[in-house]
Amino acid sequence: MAAAxxxxxxxxxxxxxxxxxxxxxLALDYFGQQGYHGTSxxxxxxxxxxxxxxxxxxxxxxxxxxxxxxxxxxxxxEVAARSAVERAQDPLAGxxxxxxxxxxxxxxxxxxxxxxxxxxxxxxxxxxxxxxxxQIVIALMRAGLEQAVEQGLVRRDLNVDYAARQCxxxxxxxxxxxxxxxxxxxxxxxxxxxxxxxxxxPRPPPDAKDSRRAADASGQ
Amino acid sequence: MAAAxxxxxxxxxxxxxxxxxxxxxLALDYFGQQGYHGTSxxxxxxxxxxxxxxxxxxxxxxxxxxxxxxxxxxxxxEVAARSAVERAQDPLAGxxxxxxxxxxxxxxxxxxxxxxxxxxxxxxxxxxxxxxxxQIVIALMRAGLEQAVEQGLVRRDLNVDYAARQCxxxxxxxxxxxxxxxxxxxxxxxxxxxxxxxxxxPRPPPDAKDSRRAADASGQ
DNA sequence: GTCTATATTAAGATAGAC
DNA sequence: GTCTATCTTAATATAGAC
Numbered sequence: 001m002a003a004a005x006x007x008x009x010x011x012x013x014x015x016x017x018x019x020x021x022x023x024x025x026l027a028l029d030y031f032g033q034q035g036y037h038g039t040s041x042x043x044x045x046x047x048x049x050x051x052x053x054x055x056x057x058x059x060x061x062x063x064x065x066x067x068x069x070x071x072x073x074x075x076x077x078e079v080a081a082r083s084a085v086e087r088a089q090d091p092l093a094g095x096x097x098x099x100x101x102x103x104x105x106x107x108x109x110x111x112x113x114x115x116x117x118x119x120x121x122x123x124x125x126x127x128x129x130x131x132x133x134x135q136i137v138i139a140l141m142r143a144g145l146e147q148a149v150e151q152g153l154v155r156r157d158l159n160v161d162y163a164a165r166q167c168x169x170x171x172x173x174x175x176x177x178x179x180x181x182x183x184x185x186x187x188x189x190x191x192x193x194x195x196x197x198x199x200x201x202p203r204p205p206p207d208a209k210d211s212r213r214a215a216d217a218s219g220q
Numbered sequence: 221m222a223a224a225x226x227x228x229x230x231x232x233x234x235x236x237x238x239x240x241x242x243x244x245x246l247a248l249d250y251f252g253q254q255g256y257h258g259t260s261x262x263x264x265x266x267x268x269x270x271x272x273x274x275x276x277x278x279x280x281x282x283x284x285x286x287x288x289x290x291x292x293x294x295x296x297x298e299v300a301a302r303s304a305v306e307r308a309q310d311p312l313a314g315x316x317x318x319x320x321x322x323x324x325x326x327x328x329x330x331x332x333x334x335x336x337x338x339x340x341x342x343x344x345x346x347x348x349x350x351x352x353x354x355q356i357v358i359a360l361m362r363a364g365l366e367q368a369v370e371q372g373l374v375r376r377d378l379n380v381d382y383a384a385r386q387c388x389x390x391x392x393x394x395x396x397x398x399x400x401x402x403x404x405x406x407x408x409x410x411x412x413x414x415x416x417x418x419x420x421x422p423r424p425p426p427d428a429k430d431s432r433r434a435a436d437a438s439g440q
Numbered sequence: 441g442t443c444t445a446t447a448t449t450a451a452g453a454t455a456g457a458c
Numbered sequence: 459g460t461c462t463a464t465c466t467t468a469a470t471a472t473a474g475a476c
Contacts, residue, residue, distance in 0.1 A: 019459080033341045037258030040451060054460045056453070110340055117337030120330055120399045121253045131400045138397075162412050169393030169409065170386065177358075177389050179340045180351045189389065192382050196416035239441080260469060274442045276471070 020058050023048050024072050027065050032111030035118050036066055036126070063125045066115070070129055073108055091144035092153060092194050095167060099187050102175065106182075109175050134168065141167045145197070154197040163197055240278050243268050244292050247285050252331035255338050256286055256346070283345045286335070290349055293328060311364035312373060312414050315387060319407050322395065326402075329395050354388065361387045365417070374417040383417055 026047045030039040041062055045055035059065035102109050119130040142164035148154045154163075170193055178184040246267045250259040261282055265275035279285035322329050339350040362384035368374045374383075390413055398404040 017459090034343075035255060035257050035338050035341075037255050038338065038341075041453090042451075050459095051461060052452085053454085053462080057459060060453085062452070114337045114340055117334045117396065118255050118258065120334055120396070121255075121258075123254075134397060134400050159412070162409055165394075165397060165404065165409055166390065166413060169397050170390050171393065172396055173389030173391065173393030174385075176337065176340070176392055177354060177385065180354050184385065189382055189385055192379070192386060193413070193416075196413075200420060237441090261471090262469075270441095271443060272470085273444080273472085277441060280471085282470070 017058075019048075019050075020068075021072075023050075023055065023058055023065070024068050027069050028073070028111050029107050031066065031069060031115055032107050032109075033114075035114050036062075036124070037118060041065070066125055069111070070115075070126060073111075074133075090153065091147040091151070092197075094144055095141065095171075095194070096187055096191055099171065099174075099190050103178070103186050106179070110179055113172070113175050113179060137171075138164050138168045141165075148197075152199065154194075155199055158197055166193065237278075239268075240288075241292075243270075243275065243278055243285070244288050247289050248293065248331050249327050251286065251289060251335055252327050252329075253334075255334050256282075256344070257338060261285070286345055289331070290335075290346060293331075294353075310373065311367040311371070312417075314364055315361065315391075315414070316407055316411055319391065319394075319410050323398070323406050326399070330399055333392070333395050333399060357391075358384050358388045361385075368417075372419065374414075375419055378417055386413065 023044065027039075027044050030044055030047070033039075041055055042052045044065070045052045048055065059068060115126060116130040116133075118124055119126040121127065142160050145154065145158065145160040145163050145167075149156060149158060149160065167190075170190060174184065174186045174189055178186050243264065247259075247264050250264055250267070253259075261275055262272045264285070265272045268275065279288060335346060336350040336353075338344055339346040341347060362380050365374065365378065365380040365383050365387075369376060369378060369380065387410075390410060394404065394406045394409055398406050
């Protein structure tokens with residue numbers, strides 16, 4: 001993947017021109033702030049100091065540019081998450097590490113958040129990409145949680161399928177909350193969820209008279 | 221609010237024409253599927269059988285139409301949430317009730333999800349609306365949780381500020397997960413979080429040898 | 441209340457010079 | 459590798475007839 005960047009190699013196997021990378025960086029900002037639909041190629045071209053035709057030399061279509069933006073940053077979080085989740089001593093720390101990372105990169109978070117929401121539409125050029133990505137992230141989370149169960153870090157009766165989906169959803173939702181309110185403590189709030197997965201600390205149950213649950217529509 | 225729909229009253233105090241409502245309904249679908257930026261007024265006009273100028277009679281600008289779409293549906297979930305959370309016997313059931321509702325209205329969920337993500341940009345016409353809305357939802361959740369604490373439904377030591385933010389974020393994230401994968405059990409996954417808030421059931425701790433937590437970047 | 445016609449601006453994309 | 463110039467289509471919006 002990310003091999004054969006067509007038509008832009010300088011040397012025999014130069015993978016990416018300087019310009020190409022500059023354009024991708026700027027496009028990431030624009031797509032993040034205004035969305036894919038809300039951003040024009042002219043706008044990006046202007047930002048890079050190129051003419052629109054000059055931009056189109058590097059990325060013949062708008063979709064090509066979006067794909068390049070997605071690919072350029074997909075390696076980082078994906079690999080980071082994979083390695084962190086799978087090989088960290090504490091697999092749960094791998095998840096929080098991803099969030100710590102995100103908290104220092106607003107542009108990236110905003111791009112993935114906004115474009116993935118747009119990509120909810122089946123006709124969006126990145127629809128397939130984000131649907132698949134969602135599955136992958138959930139699977140990575142489940143793997144980390146299973147490992148945590150084995151290591152005795154979380155309750156043995158934890159439903160890892162549910163917990164993994166919760167982690168993915170919470171991570172996403174916290175990012176949006178944080179984008180609207182940068183004072184949001186994404187890391188702490190996520191950690192709070194993980195704490196709920198932990199083996200119960202020997203705390204005396206303060207009042208166990210009525211532990212019923214809202215027993216309604218759980219079946220939807 | 222929602223009084224004085226300017227220029228479209230038939231009778232002396234008719235609040236909304238039939239056409240107006242039809243347009244709003246269709247715009248909700250379009251904005252949901254393609255986003256605000258990705259949808260044109262011509263498109264919506266075509267969908268209603270009007271010409272573009274005909275549409276502009278009812279909504280002079282695109283922003284006016286977005287505002288109307290937002291207002292038209294804001295009453296429903298807001299009031300529903302407020303009443304459900306505040307006056308239900310079990311305040312937690314009020315939250316799940318909202319999700320049950322959402323699970324049967326994809327168009328609505330998609331519109332709020334996609335447009336709010338777009339509105340992350342400060343220049344987006346609905347930016348202020350969604351930033352405020354986020355705060356309101358969190359506050360409603362906190363109110364419900366506080367009530368639940370009083371009723372002994374959840375742990376006394378629960379951090380309601382954290383929990384409320386978690387609820388809002390999870391609800392949002394689950395909606396996106398569900399939009400990409402309609403088999404997602406939003407209700408069950410949300411309920412699972414609430415279960416974690418409950419007073420601990422008297423379950424014997426299976427293995428309490430090592431209950432340390434990932435003690436890293438919680439301070440970000 | 442809805443139309444046709446039009447103004448203006450901008451979109452994505454191509455051709456071909458340099 | 460980048461430009462100017464241009465094509466084609468479509469965007470928001472207005473004017474004014476019916």
